[in-house]
Amino acid sequence: MIAAESAYLAVTAVLLAAALGKLRDVPGFARSVAGYRVLPDGLARPAAVGVLVAELVAAGLLLVPGGRRWGAVAAGLLFAAFLAAMASVVRRGMAVDCGCFGGRDLVGAGTLLRTGLLLVLAVTAALAGPTAFAPVQLPVAAVLLGLAIVPARLLRVNRDRAASGPRPGTPFALNGAPEPAGDRVMYALVSPACGLCGAMLPEFAATAARLEVVLVSAVDGHGGDGLPVVVDPDVFDRNDIPWPPYVVVTDRARTVLAAGGAAAPAQLEQILSRAGAAAPRDER
Structure with missing residues (x-):
């Protein structure tokens, strides 16, 4: 089926766009990783570099017929890990930049939907295996990308509405702090x-x-x-x-x-x- 045979191109485009976005600001991406608070602080930067390298390696494998299935599996594992981390953020009610493409999207229903659909595309590419390239795959891959990204944009979290951080007039909860010396x-x-x-x-x-x-x-x-x-x-x-x-x-x-x-x-x-x-x- 042409849609399944084109899925690897859609996944490759997403991985390359994501990696290039992160390369523009690796420290910023590391801060986004730390913001999820699922890893110790000392592992945030190594994890960010590891994700970036994994995205580039997976994209490279997807472009080589002999390595396509391995690239799709690697992409699927990345998307599954991203999905689990985002679900953890949503469950805890946190407002965190997803760090997905080097932008400032907040984790929410939109990023969960997009990542879940990308995981489906990666699984589809793995099942399709090393098919030969055909020009018709390009427009089909573009349609697949649209189906994965456009619905998620409609559910994008409004940063101005996102509740995060202590509000004026509320108590600041802190253990172990000394008694204030001033007002x-x-x-x-x-x-x-x-x-x-x-x-x-x-x-x-x-x-x-x-x-x-x-x-x-x-x-x-x-x-x-x-x-x-x-x-x-x-x-x-x-x-x-x-x-x-x-x-x-x-x-x-x-x-x-x-x-x-x-x-x-x-x-x-x-x-x-x-x-x-x-x-x-x-x-x-």
Whole structure:
């Protein structure tokens, strides 16, 4: 059947597009992998590189008739692993970038549907085996791609509606933190495997001249750059925080004043400004 015989081209195109998207920002993809929080932080970057290499190898095998079935099996295993990780994120109610094509799609019904359909295409390619190339396979493969991708786009999660991170007025759940010394505290959530976290450490340290700053990590291993460090393995899941670096500013009672991703100094300043506006007048 021509559809089954064309499935390998559709899967190859997806793998190459995904790999090229990740190659443009490997550290960003590693942060997306870490955001799933299904692996220890130290394994996020090796896993990201491993996925990238596996996608390129599987695509190469699919283009060679003698290796096509192996390439399809490898692609199927990748899609199955992606599907399991996404299902875990949805089950935990987290807002996480899927990292699928180097873009910023949030994991949700759309990414689950797309990955499931791609898994079906990979299985179909494996069952079809090493068929000879024919020009008619190109338009058929394009149709198969459309059937796998277009329905998923209709279910795409709106980033503006995605609930993630602690909301102002809610408690910030943190175990092992010292009693606040001042009226406000900035908790900077970081990870030893996060390159952006390391780049932002001097900014967090400079902020300590303005208010109390505490670094928070899910694992040991962060130097702290002179700042106190609290290790709480469940802090990300408990507060629905998607990925580091992330900042939460609270009052003395640890009620959230402002929170958000802080991957750049401008983002940090915006959070501090919102926290200042939210603080009671007698704290200003």
